[in-house]
Amino acid sequence: MYEPDDELEAELRRLAADREPVPAELVQAALDAFGWRDIDAELAELVYDSLVDADEASLVRGPPGQRFVSFAVGGLTIDVEVTSAGPGRSVMGQIAPPQRATVDIRGPQDTVTIEADELGRFQSGPIPPGPASLRLRPPPGGDGPPIVTDWISL
Amino acid sequence: MLVSPDDTGLLVRSAAGGDEAAWRGLVTRFSGLVWAVARAHRLANADAADVYQTTWLRLAEHIGRIEHPDRVGAWLATAARRECLQSLRSAAKASPTDDMDRLDITPAVGNPTEEAVLDAETEREDAARAAAMWRAFGQLSGRCRELLRILMATPPPSYAEVAAALELPLGSIGPTRARCLQRLREEMAGISGGLSPSS
Numbered sequence: 478m479y480e481p482d483d484e485l486e487a488e489l490r491r492l493a494a495d496r497e498p499v500p501a502e503l504v505q506a507a508l509d510a511f512g513w514r515d516i517d518a519e520l521a522e523l524v525y526d527s528l529v530d531a532d533e534a535s536l537v538r539g540p541p542g543q544r545f546v547s548f549a550v551g552g553l554t555i556d557v558e559v560t561s562a563g564p565g566r567s568v569m570g571q572i573a574p575p576q577r578a579t580v581d582i583r584g585p586q587d588t589v590t591i592e593a594d595e596l597g598r599f600q601s602g603p604i605p606p607g608p609a610s611l612r613l614r615p616p617p618g619g620d621g622p623p624i625v626t627d628w629i630s631l
Numbered sequence: 632m633l634v635s636p637d638d639t640g641l642l643v644r645s646a647a648g649g650d651e652a653a654w655r656g657l658v659t660r661f662s663g664l665v666w667a668v669a670r671a672h673r674l675a676n677a678d679a680a681d682v683y684q685t686t687w688l689r690l691a692e693h694i695g696r697i698e699h700p701d702r703v704g705a706w707l708a709t710a711a712r713r714e715c716l717q718s719l720r721s722a723a724k725a726s727p728t729d730d731m732d733r734l735d736i737t738p739a740v741g742n743p744t745e746e747a748v749l750d751a752e753t754e755r756e757d758a759a760r761a762a763a764m765w766r767a768f769g770q771l772s773g774r775c776r777e778l779l780r781i782l783m784a785t786p787p788p789s790y791a792e793v794a795a796a797l798e799l800p801l802g803s804i805g806p807t808r809a810r811c812l813q814r815l816r817e818e819m820a821g822i823s824g825g826l827s828p829s830s
Contacts, residue, residue, distance in 0.1 A: 500680070526717060529720070607681050627692065628685050628689045
């Protein structure tokens, strides 16, 4: 059966493929993403993001350039404040219950490693914008599996 | 390439088991959809790239925890949508660019052909039609552009994936698509008739 809408849609599809194709380097990045899996780690899922979840009416989204995100797994939460200054980002975090940990801030290109103190607090220097995920490792002599957070775009 | 829903579920389960070829299959199947979601939300190029990359990284970490492996396309569309909203609301980022308007001034040019003059003529007509269609698409309402841009993904997404990408009721996709394609025809008729206001 002749379907003019289907034909027009197919024509649009060819046009989009021609004018706005998926950049080849992004397809490669998607393929590479598989290598970032940490199958031994527990996943702390994103449970709150002030940019998405803040109630429009309550105006608790905070000042511009500041974003609050929370991750949780089991009884553990990781609260992170992301600050934007121009193109740079920095993160300040709190692990609860408080505990020491080595914190890897993972990006597609680089990993920055910082330490959380005995109160579970950690703070980074400037890091580039883009996809990021935290990996928490027990301190030397510590026990337990590493924890990775959901990827977010900083 | 057409993959049945069952095959998609199999790809997810195989990838969860560490099968890299299965992951490649998922990227092949859904790369266009994730990109279309980012384009539909009219993000600047760098932000669209971040959304695309973050969405795939997130799936990689979740691959063994997907509740409905056969619906991973909708999962990706939802994740990409959420990233888009985050990106749009991030005050630190530049406002979305109007890529369509920029592209309006770039007419499609057919490749030189060694075929007969008749073929060259046909090619010019095709290029002119493509340019008119792209321009007409850019003049549609935001809602129509969003919906059609998702539908324009290669390979074609399912209506369930489109609905997930735009948080629309599944039942509204068909009727809205028909209305928006009709609007596109009208815009194109206006452009070829020279009735469109010059920009």
